Amino acid sequence: MLGVFVNVATVLIGSAAGLLFKKGIPEKISKTVMLTMGLCTLYIGLTGVGGGDALVMVVSMVLGTVVGTLLNIDGAINRLGQFIENRMKGRGGKGNIVEGFMTASLLFCVGAMSIIGSLNSGLLGDHQIIFTKSIMDLISACMLASTLGIGVIFAAATVLVYQGALVLLAEYLQNVLTNPDLIANITCAGSIMIIALGMNIIGITKLKVADQLPAILFVPLVFKLIQLLPL
Helix, strand or coil: CHHHHHHHHHHHHHHHHHHHCHHHCCHHHHHHHHHHHHHHHHHHHHHCCCCCCHHHHHHHHHHHHHHHHHHCHHHHHHHHHHHHHHHHHCCCCCCCHHHHHHHHHHHHHCCHHHHHHHHHHHHHCCCHHHHHHHHHHHHHHHHHHHHHCHHHHHHHHHHHHHHHHHHHHHHHCHHHHCCHHHHHHHHHHHHHHHHHHHHHHHCCCCCCHHHHCCHHHHHHHHHHHHHHCCC
16 A cells, blocks of 8 residues: 555645645646646557457446446536535635546546556555656646645545555455456556546546546456457
């Protein structure tokens, strides 16, 4: 869990720095940096999509998106963010807390680095990927907090719960998750979602990426099923 705790700390530090220097960072610079981070997010996503099986990806993404939409995961996260915003307004909070919480939570948690970094930490005790991701999250949190406000800092809780759960899951499912082909497909699914998130950051789309998250759970099931079929 060391890597997860480091990642949580960088999100808190970056968010605090962004809020502290909010007035000192010109809006033009913060917006330009965020567009750049959006492009970097797209690059990270694109570099991770090549190792998966197309059939596994299509079936997993479709099933995951259907389930996520029926469960309205995006709406649930929105309601959580709205709850936080309402509580903060009562204490003089300002800014779009929902947008900050949603954007930061997805940016920090969805994607290959978050998934594979957590799996490596749980399976091998190797925190290198999460440490690298932590540096990126530090910069992103600072820029996001300077533009979207205090909602970004609450994403640290999402990072702790989400990545912590992946680390603990990896420790208990070592025999299953050490299959390199399965990990490649999980990475590909996460990369597809981070591409969507990158497009949202840039402003190209307004996809409900949170509703696609169950696809990660479907990948192992679809992967195993396809292996059993005489294709």
